[in-house]
Structures are given as C-alpha cells and as structure tokens.
Amino acid sequence: MKIALIMVLLAGVVGHAAAADRAMTPQQQRMTSCNQQATSQTLKGDERKAYMSNCLKNSQSAPGEKSLTPQQQKMKACNAEAGKQTLTGEARKTFMSNCLKRQVR
Structure with a gap:
C-alpha cells in the first residue's frame, strides 16, 4: 500500500516537472502578465x-494606452520637437514636412 502511494506521488511530481519545462506561448505569457497586473491593482x-x-x-x-504605428510615432516625435521650438504657422508646417521626410535610424 505504501509503495503504491509513493508511486502515485512520484508520478505527480514527475508530471508536474515535465509541464513546467514546456515554454509558454506568447499569448500565455501575455495573459499571465496582464493577470498579475490586474491582481496587483486589485x-x-x-x-x-x-x-x-x-x-x-x-x-x-x-494597458489603456493605444499602440502607435511607426508613422504615428514619427509624427508624435516631430510634433513634440516643433512644440519645443515654439514654431507656428509656415515655419511649423515646413519643419513638420522636413521632419516627417527624414529616415528613422
């Protein structure tokens, strides 16, 4: 009887270890991460x-923040730079045009 119990427990431990070795898919990782964040925020x-x-x-x-496309990111960066330089009117328009034409490196 004790041997049967030990074998059942051993099988459970080995099965659990094998499951832990499998890598999580990106969706599973995302789900785990989001779930932990939601839990931490109660x-x-x-x-x-x-x-x-x-x-x-x-x-x-x-979470709650929309993903931006590369073009939108570029526009956001150029707009911020134009704002820092306090450009208005035609000067801002020219700056934005030139900024958006530049290659991102």
Whole structure:
C-alpha cells in the first residue's frame, strides 16, 4: 500500500516537472502578465474585464494606452520637437514636412 502511494506521488511530481519545462506561448505569457497586473491593482468585476481586454489587445504598450504605428510615432516625435521650438504657422508646417521626410535610424 505504501509503495503504491509513493508511486502515485512520484508520478505527480514527475508530471508536474515535465509541464513546467514546456515554454509558454506568447499569448500565455501575455495573459499571465496582464493577470498579475490586474491582481496587483486589485481590480474586480467589469473593471477587471475591461483592463484585461485592453491589456491583451495592446501587448506592446501599457494597458489603456493605444499602440502607435511607426508613422504615428514619427509624427508624435516631430510634433513634440516643433512644440519645443515654439514654431507656428509656415515655419511649423515646413519643419513638420522636413521632419516627417527624414529616415528613422
């Protein structure tokens, strides 16, 4: 009887170790990460559902923040630079045109 119990426990430990060795898919990693973040923020109910939905859709950005395309990122950077230089009117228009034509390196 003791031998059977030991064999069952050993089989469970070996099975668990084999499952732990398998790599998680990117979707599983994203789900785990979003779930941990939602738990750390103590979100519940509809608020948690909305958070998880946003988090899973926008895996490259912070939850609730829309992912930007490379062109949108470029536009955002050029616009910020034009704002720092306090450009207005035709000067801003020319700067934005030249900035957006530059290659990103």
